[in-house]
Amino acid sequence: MKRETLHEVLPLVNGPFCIRFMVTLTCNFRCYYCDYQNREFKTEVMNFEDFKKCIDHLEGIEKLKVFNFTGGGEPLTHKDIARMVEYVKKKDLSKTIEITTNGSLLTHQMSDALLAAGVDRIKVSLQGCSSQAYLETCNVAIDYDKLKEQLCYFRDAKGPNVVLFVKIIDQMLPTPEARQNFIDEYRDIADEYEIDCLFPTPSAKDAVSAAYDSTLYGQKMVPYSICPQPFYSATIYPNGYAYPCCPLPNPAPLCNMKTERLIDCWHGPQHKAFLCQHLRGERGQIPVCSDCTLFQYISAPNDNLDPYASELLKKYENL
Secondary structure, eight states: OOOOOOHHOOOOOOOOOEEESBBBBOOOOOHHHHHTGOOOOTOOOOOOHHHHHHHTTTTSSSOOOEEESSSSOOGGGSSSSHHHHHHHHHHHEEEEEEEEEEEETOOOOHHHHHHHHHEEEEEEEOOSSSSSHHHHHHHSSSOOHHHHHHHHHHHSSSSSEEEEEEEEEGGGGOEEEHHHHHHHHHHTOOOEEEEEOOOOOOHHHHOHHHHHHHOTSBBOOOOOOOOOOEEEEEEEETEEEEEOSSSSSSSSSSEEOOOSHHHHHHHHHHHHHHHHHTTTTOOSSSSTTOOOOOHHSOOOOOOOOOOHHHHHHHHHHHH
16 A cells, blocks of 8 residues: 655545554563553453544545554453454445454464455564474464464465455564575465564563664654644544554543544544644643654554645644
8 A cells, every 4th residue: 555645635624544443452472572461451352332423423535545453451351352354345445445453363264354354454563483482482382383374274265355464573583594494485475574673662671672763664763843643643542532643651532432432522622722732842841742753663654744844734724
């Protein structure tokens, strides 16, 4: 999917490009580098009726590029995940419905249910290339060969328009030989595969001695000032609140989607003021945002808004 040059398409007056939906904060892994393992609400789960209310309150936005079931928990632990995919598909809200998962619960039955529901893309985050590596990374005993067999089943069961994407972080592949072995192992299993660079969540910084000089995408990290995430995306938590970004803790929410439409708040006074603060170079005056550097590691080069701040500020002030 072609990624837009962000400053050329802003402001997005009809809603975000992307929604990240966290239907659960429960995870069956405890990865040493993941900051969500330390969150306060580890078992928060959205029920299906509240999920439908939130989806219904997406009425009025332009069709999304991506609706991603993702976040602080493992989406496949939710008993209604296939029903949720089906509901989003029926509403025709997004060009792509994807799930980011660790893959451990992608059984044959789960694969069949998700494919029948209409999932377009499965993004599997591997935590190693052996059972021992999983034990060291996640503190969980995983049969690695069974995990690979489940991925092969999904590959064989899906249609040509459904994408299986497999990724792993560079810390799991410490040598050039290990990286090549990963590529050789997955080139015939996945439609797409990727080796990401570990970025500095608080947990990662505590657990790993690493010089964080690369972005998630492997490019040299060049500091910039404006966080692009709130300009094109929103993240919905199990309690129904929509936030302008995904790291924890978050800035003030945009709205509660169980009771409010996202489009009514997308460029409402609160969100507009928040975006204009970023464009004026006042991110340091915003609680939470002032200490956050994650966006510099997880944003694509096309997302850099710094050189265009003045012209964008005029556009947003005139909305």
